[in-house]
Amino acid sequence: MSQPILSARNLYKDYGDTCVLERLNVDIYPGEFITVVGASGCGKSTFLKLILGTEQASRGELLMDNQPIIHEPDEQRGIVFQRYSVFPHLSALDNVMLADELSHSRLLGKCFGKHRQQILKRASDMLAKVGLSHALNRYPHELSGGMQQRLAIAQALMKKPRVLLLDEPFGALDPGIRADMHKLIHELWHQQQLTIFMVTHDIAEGFKLGSRLWVFDKVRHDPQAPERFGAQITYDLSLSQSSTLKQSELATIQQTIHQGEPSNE
Amino acid sequence: MSQPILSARNLYKDYGDTCVLERLNVDIYPGEFITVVGASGCGKSTFLKLILGTEQASRGELLMDNQPIIHEPDEQRGIVFQRYSVFPHLSALDNVMLADELSHSRLLGKCFGKHRQQILKRASDMLAKVGLSHALNRYPHELSGGMQQRLAIAQALMKKPRVLLLDEPFGALDPGIRADMHKLIHELWHQQQLTIFMVTHDIAEGFKLGSRLWVFDKVRHDPQAPERFGAQITYDLSLSQSSTLKQSELATIQQTIHQGEPSNE
Amino acid sequence: MTRLINRKPDRASRLLLGLLPFIIIVALYLITSQSRLAINPHDKLLPSFESIYHAIYQMAFVPSRRTGHYLLWNDTLSSLKLLFMGVGISALVGLIVGIINGAIPLFRAPLSPLFTAFSLIPPMAILPILFIVFGLGDLAKVMLIVIGVAPLLVRDMQLKTLSLPQEQLIKAQTLGASSWQIILRVMLPQVLPRLIEAVRLTLGSAWLFLIAAEAIAATSGLGYRIFLVRRYLDMAVILPYVVWITFLAFLMDWILKRISLRAFPWYASLNGSSNT
Amino acid sequence: MTRLINRKPDRASRLLLGLLPFIIIVALYLITSQSRLAINPHDKLLPSFESIYHAIYQMAFVPSRRTGHYLLWNDTLSSLKLLFMGVGISALVGLIVGIINGAIPLFRAPLSPLFTAFSLIPPMAILPILFIVFGLGDLAKVMLIVIGVAPLLVRDMQLKTLSLPQEQLIKAQTLGASSWQIILRVMLPQVLPRLIEAVRLTLGSAWLFLIAAEAIAATSGLGYRIFLVRRYLDMAVILPYVVWITFLAFLMDWILKRISLRAFPWYASLNGSSNT
Amino acid sequence: KPTFNIAWSIYAGWMPWEYAQQSGILKKWADKYNIKINLTQVNDYIESINQYTAGKFAGCVMTNMDALTIPAASGIDSSAIIVGDYSDGNDGIVLKGKKSLRDIKGQRVNLVSLSVSEYLLARALQFQGLSEKDVTLVNTSDSDIVSSFQSPDVTAAVTWNPMLNVIKSQPGAHEVFSSHMIPGEILDLMVVKTNILKKHPELGKALTGAWYETMKVMHSDSKQGIAARTAMAKASGTDLANYDQQLKTTHMFYTAQEALKETTSPRLKETMSLIARFSYDHGLLGDGAPSAGYIGIQTPAGVYGDKGNIKFRFDPTFMNLAASGKL
Ligand SMILES: Nc1ncnc2c1ncn2[C@@H]1O[C@H](COP(=O)(O)OP(=O)(O)OP(=O)(O)O)[C@@H](O)[C@H]1O
Ligand SMILES: Nc1ncnc2c1ncn2[C@@H]1O[C@H](COP(=O)(O)OP(=O)(O)OP(=O)(O)O)[C@@H](O)[C@H]1O
Numbered sequence A, B: 001m002s003q004p005i006l007s008a009r010n011l012y013k014d015y016g017d018t019c020v021l022e023r024l025n026v027d028i029y030p031g032e033f034i035t036v037v038g039a040s041g042c043g044k045s046t047f048l049k050l051i052l053g054t055e056q057a058s059r060g061e062l063l064m065d066n067q068p069i070i071h072e073p074d075e076q077r078g079i080v081f082q083r084y085s086v087f088p089h090l091s092a093l094d095n096v097m098l099a100d101e102l103s104h105s106r107l108l109g110k111c112f113g114k115h116r117q118q119i120l121k122r123a124s125d126m127l128a129k130v131g132l133s134h135a136l137n138r139y140p141h142e143l144s145g146g147m148q149q150r151l152a153i154a155q156a157l158m159k160k161p162r163v164l165l166l167d168e169p170f171g172a173l174d175p176g177i178r179a180d181m182h183k184l185i186h187e188l189w190h191q192q193q194l195t196i197f198m199v200t201h202d203i204a205e206g207f208k209l210g211s212r213l214w215v216f217d218k219v220r221h222d223p224q225a226p227e228r229f230g231a232q233i234t235y236d237l238s239l240s241q242s243s244t245l246k247q248s249e250l251a252t253i254q255q256t257i258h259q260g261e262p263s264n265e
Numbered sequence C, D: 001m002t003r004l005i006n007r008k009p010d011r012a013s014r015l016l017l018g019l020l021p022f023i024i025i026v027a028l029y030l031i032t033s034q035s036r037l038a039i040n041p042h043d044k045l046l047p048s049f050e051s052i053y054h055a056i057y058q059m060a061f062v063p064s065r066r067t068g069h070y071l072l073w074n075d076t077l078s079s080l081k082l083l084f085m086g087v088g089i090s091a092l093v094g095l096i097v098g099i100i101n102g103a104i105p106l107f108r109a110p111l112s113p114l115f116t117a118f119s120l121i122p123p124m125a126i127l128p129i130l131f132i133v134f135g136l137g138d139l140a141k142v143m144l145i146v147i148g149v150a151p152l153l154v155r156d157m158q159l160k161t162l163s164l165p166q167e168q169l170i171k172a173q174t175l176g177a178s179s180w181q182i183i184l185r186v187m188l189p190q191v192l193p194r195l196i197e198a199v200r201l202t203l204g205s206a207w208l209f210l211i212a213a214e215a216i217a218a219t220s221g222l223g224y225r226i227f228l229v230r231r232y233l234d235m236a237v238i239l240p241y242v243v244w245i246t247f248l249a250f251l252m253d254w255i256l257k258r259i260s261l262r263a264f265p266w267y268a269s270l271n272g273s274s275n276t
Numbered sequence E: 001k002p003t004f005n006i007a008w009s010i011y012a013g014w015m016p017w018e019y020a021q022q023s024g025i026l027k028k029w030a031d032k033y034n035i036k037i038n039l040t041q042v043n044d045y046i047e048s049i050n051q052y053t054a055g056k057f058a059g060c061v062m063t064n065m066d067a068l069t070i071p072a073a074s075g076i077d078s079s080a081i082i083v084g085d086y087s088d089g090n091d092g093i094v095l096k097g098k099k100s101l102r103d104i105k106g107q108r109v110n111l112v113s114l115s116v117s118e119y120l121l122a123r124a125l126q127f128q129g130l131s132e133k134d135v136t137l138v139n140t141s142d143s144d145i146v147s148s149f150q151s152p153d154v155t156a157a158v159t160w161n162p163m164l165n166v167i168k169s170q171p172g173a174h175e176v177f178s179s180h181m182i183p184g185e186i187l188d189l190m191v192v193k194t195n196i197l198k199k200h201p202e203l204g205k206a207l208t209g210a211w212y213e214t215m216k217v218m219h220s221d222s223k224q225g226i227a228a229r230t231a232m233a234k235a236s237g238t239d240l241a242n243y244d245q246q247l248k249t250t251h252m253f254y255t256a257q258e259a260l261k262e263t264t265s266p267r268l269k270e271t272m273s274l275i276a277r278f279s280y281d282h283g284l285l286g287d288g289a290p291s292a293g294y295i296g297i298q299t300p301a302g303v304y305g306d307k308g309n310i311k312f313r314f315d316p317t318f319m320n321l322a323a324s325g326k327l
C-alpha cells in the first residue's frame, strides 16, 4: 500500500478541561472515502478542524505526508460545510472562478481579458460536471439547497485538493435531492481520484458512500465528570468487507449515533 | 361512513393571474390521516392555508361540517409548521400551557394559583406523552430540532383540534430523529383519534404514515403560459389498498415530486 | 367578526388613512394660527399660510438684497456640500477601519476599544475643542460630522465583518486566498451594502451635527438660516426650512435605498432588514 | 508564516494593545500641554494635570459657596433625571405605539407614515419651536429627547413586531388567542429585549439632545456647566466633564446590556446582534 | 396672589437680579405688594426674549435694540421700566495682530449676527467711512466665540463681556473699538408687557424697589457689598476680580436719579432712531415694515416713528417713584 496521506499519532484534543478526542492513532491513505458517524457533540467536526488546520492538537501529532500538518487552511485541503460554503455576493460562475482568479492575480484577486476567458472556460466545465450549466449567472440565493451544495463542491474541486473534507454536506437537504447528491459525489470521487473525509449523521449514507467507515464514541465514562474522557474511533470498518458485519454490531452503531440526540434522553 | 369533516367543492385558488389550484372536489372524513406529496411550488401549502383560513378560495367553496369554513385560524384547526411553531420566549412548559391560559384568562392570558396548577398538570402530562418530561423548563433554543417539533405537536394537541395540519413538520430533521417522530405521530393519531392532514416532500414518509395519500400535480400544461393552469389531485390512494399499486405508478409519483426541484432541470 | 390583527385596509383606504394625520395637523395649525392672528396681527409665532408662502417666495425666488443670492438654494447647496463631505469621509473611514478591525485581530486589539470610547463621547460636548483644533471654517463642521458619525460606522462595519460566517473565511483560505485577497474579494463586497444601510441609519445624526455646527458659526446653510432668523422669531422662514430639511432627509434615504437594491441584488434576500 | 487574519494576540497582549492608544493620547496631551504652558503659563487651552485635578476636586468635593451643593454631583443628578425621563417616555411611547402599529394594520396605516415623517425631522432644527411650545423648564428638555428618540423607537418596535414569523401569529390564533392576547403574550415579550437594544442604540442621541437643550436653558446639568464655563474657556472643567459624560454613557450601555442578558436569556441565542 | 414670571440671562449688568433673588430682597418686595415673582434664569439670551415674546414671561431683561426687533416687531407692546446700565466698553471689537480699526477691512468678522454686536460694528465702520460690505460677517454663537478665537483662521471678533475680557487677554489680541466710544447707545433694560403693567402696576413697583435696593448693597465697598458681588461673580461662572473688571466697563446706574437722567434726556430718542434705522436696514423689523419708523417708540422726550403703532415705551414712572422714595 502507498504512503498514508494523513496520520494521527497519539492525538488528543482538549478544550480547557473538556477532553474531546482521546489518543487517536490512525492512518488515511490516498483515494480512501472515509465516512464518519457518531453521536452529536462527540468530536467529529473537531477532528475535521484538526485536519483543516483551524484547530491544533493538544497532545500528539497529526501528520500530512509524514510532515506536521500546516496549522492554517490551505489549497491542499478542500472543504464543504453544511451551510455558508459559497459566497452569497458572487454568481455561481464567479464562485467557481474565484480560486483561479486568486492564484493568477495576487494583488486584485480578479482577472481580465484572456486570462479571464481561460478561467471562465475551466469554471464552466466544472459547473457542467456538477450539473449546473443552466445556472451559471444565478446568485446563490436563487439556487435551491441542493444546487448550492453542488456549487460548493465544484468550487472546492477547482483547486484539485489532495483531501476533500465534507462536514454533513447533505444534512440540510431533502431525501430526494440527497440521493442525487450521493450519485454525484460518488462519481466525482471515482473520476477525480479524490481522498474524501466525510462527516455524516445518516448511517445509511455512511455505509452507502464510504470505502471505510469510522464510528466515534467515548470508550470510558466518568459519571461524575462526563467531560473527563474524550471520544475514540470505536469502529473502523473497511466497507468492502462490511457484509461480514454482524447484525448486532450494526444495531450497536445505530444506537451509538443516536445517543447524542437529546430527545432520546 | 360518517359525515365528511372537510369538503372542497369546485375549489379554485388564483394569485393574480397565476392559477395555483384548479377545480378541487374532495372530501375528508374524521379520523383520516391524509399525506400530501407533490412537486415544489405546486400548491400543497396553499391548500393547507385554505383549510387553516389564512387564505380564501378564489372560486368554489371549502366546507367544514358542511358549513363555509371560518376565514381565520381558530381552535378547531391545529397546525405544526416546519419551523417557528413554538414561542422562543416561553419555556417548554409555558409553551404548552399557553393554550389553556389563554382560554381561562381572557384579559391577561396568564393564570395564577389553583387554576395554574391544574393547567400545569395537564401540560406536563401532554409533554410526557411526547417524551419531553425531562425538558419542562428549557427554552426552545435549548432543545434540538426534533424536540422542538415534539413540543409544537404537544402544544397543538392541548386544544384538541378537530383537524391537525402539518406542513413538512419533519423536513428539517435528521433521518434518525425523523423515524422517532414517525412513531410518535402515528401513536398520537391512534390514541387521540385525530384527523391529520400532512404535507411532505418524502414520498416514503407519505406511504408509511398516512391512511390516504394525495398527489398534487398539474394535469394541463400551457407551454406559453405555465401559470395558466393550476394543480389538481392526480392520485388519491387509500393506503390500506396500496399494495395493489403498480410499480410503474409508484415511479410516476416519484418523478412527479422531483420535477419541481430545480437542480434536476 | 375577524380579529383586529387580521383586518387589513385595502390600498385606497390605506392611502387615505395615511394622509389623515397630516391633514389633521395642517387643520389644527390653521385654526390656532388664525385665532392667534385675530388677537395680534403681528404675531410671528404661527404665521398664516400667506406669510409662509411669501417667505418661501422671498427666500427661493428673489435674490437677496445684500448678497444677490437666492438664499434657499444657496443655503441648501452649502449645507449639502458639508453634509456630503462629512458623511463621505465618515463612510470611508468606517469602511476602511471597520474592515481592518474586523479582519485582523492584531489591529482590532488596539483600535476597537479606541473607537468604542470615541463613539461614546457626545460630540456636542467637545465642540470648543473642535473649534480650537480645526478653526471655524467648513473643516470644523465636516469634522464634527465625522467625529459624530465615523466611530459608529467603524463599529458597525467591524461587527458586520466579524459576523461573516467563519466558514466563508476558511473556504477562501482553502481556495488559496491571502489575507489581503480575503479582505478585497470576500469581506469588502459583502460589507458594502451594510455600509449603505449604516449610512442611512446615521444620516439623521449627521444632519443634527451639521445643523448644530451651522448654528454656532457659519455664513450660510440651512441650520445657519434657522438659527439666524430665530433672532427675530421669524417662524414664516423657520417652518418651511424645517419641512425642506425633512424632505431632503427623506430624499437621501430613498436614493440610498434604491442604490443598494440596484447594486447589491443578492443582499436584500439575505437580509430582511434592508427594507428598513 | 500564518496569515495576518489568523494571528490572534493572547489575552494579555490584547489588553496591552487595547490600552496603548489611550496611553499615547495621554502622553501626547502632556507634551503639548507642557510646551504651551512653558510659553504662556496662563494658557487655559490645555491645562496641566494639576489644574485639572484641582478643578475636579473643586467641582466634586467642595460644596459650592453659593448654593452649598457639590456641583458635579448636582449637575450629574439633574442631567440624569432628565435623561431618564426623556428616554423612559420615549421607550414607553416606542413600545406601545410600535407594537400597536406592528400588530394592527388599521392603526399602522395612519400612524406609520406619521412617525416616519417625524423621525426624519432633525430635532435641532425645531429646537426654537420646542422651547416656545413647551417653555423653558424641564419639560422642553424632556420633550426634545422624546421628539428626537421616540419616532426612531416606534419605527424599530414596529419593524420588530412585523418581523415576528407569521407562523407564530397563526399558531397563537389556533390556540384561541384574541388580538389583545396575541399582543400581550406573543408580541410584547418578544419585542421587549429589542426595545432595550434600541434604547442602547439611541442613548447617544439622547445625550446629544440633552446637552444641546441644557446649553440653551438650564440652571444646572452637565451640558449647562460645559456651556457656562465655555465662555471662559475653562478647559480644566470641560475636559473632566467630557470624560465623565463618556463614562456615564458607557456605564448605562453596560447596565442595559446586563439587564437584557439576565432578563431575556432566550434572546441572545436567537439574535447574534444582542452582543453589539 | 397674582404670580408673574420674569426671565433673565447671564450678563454683568443683570447679575444683580440673581442676587436679589438669592438674598431674599426680591421676595421681600413682592410680599410688600402682595404678589409673587418667579425669576427664571435662561442660559441662552435670545431664547429668553423669544419666550417673552411667545407669552411665557411677563417680563424679561434685554437691550434696547432687541426690545425693538423682537417683541415690538412681533406686535407685543412692551415697556422698559428700569434702565439698568449702558455698555461702556462692555461690547468691543477685537482684532488679532492688528492694532487699528481700519485693518478690519476685508476680514471675516465673527459675531452674533443681528445683535448689538452687529450694531456696534456698523457704528464703528461708520466712523471709518466703511460699510458692512467691506467685511464678511460670520454668525458665531456667543458661547463659542471664545474657543473659536483660539483658532488661527479667526482674526476678528465682536462680542460682549465676559467673553470680551477673555478674548482681549489672548496674546496678540487688540481691542480696536468699544462701546465706550458710543456711550448710552446700548442700554440694558428690564422690559415688561405694557398690558400687564397697566393691570398690575404693583409688579413694576416691586421690581423697581428690589432693583434699587440691590443696587445700594452692591455699590458699597462694605463687607456686604463685596459678598454680594462675589455671589454675582460666582453665579456668572467667574471670580470677584474678573467681575469687578466687567463692572468697570458697565456704566451702572446705581441710583434711580442717574437712570432717570439718561431716560429723560432727548439723546435717548436719537439713539433709538439710529437703532430703528439699523434694524430696518437689516430687515429686523419684519418683511412687512414699510419704513424705519413703522414701529412707534415712546420716550419721555417724545415719540419716534408712527404714533399710531407704538409698541415700545420707555416708562419712567417707576424709576420716578423710586427716586422720590415713594415705593
Ligand atoms: N471552541 C470550542 N470551545 C470549547 N468547546 C468546544 C469548542 N468547539 C467544540 N467544543 C466542544 O467539543 C465537543 C465536540 O464538538 P464537535 O462540534 O466536534 O461535535 P460533532 O461531533 O461535530 O457534533 P455534531 O454532530 O453536533 O456536529 C462538543 O462537546 C463541543 O461542546
Ligand atoms: N402570497 C402569494 N402571492 C402570490 N403567489 C403565491 C403566494 N403564495 C404562494 N404563491 C405561489 O403559489 C404557488 C404554490 O405555493 P405553495 O407554497 O402552496 O407550494 P408548495 O406546494 O407548498 O411548495 P413547497 O413544496 O416548496 O412548499 C407557488 O408557485 C407560489 O409562487
Ligand SMILES: [Mg+2]
Residues within 6 Å of the ligand: A044, A045, A046, A167
Ligand atoms: Mg459537527
Ligand SMILES: [Mg+2]
Residues within 6 Å of the ligand: B044, B045, B046, B167
Ligand atoms: Mg410548502
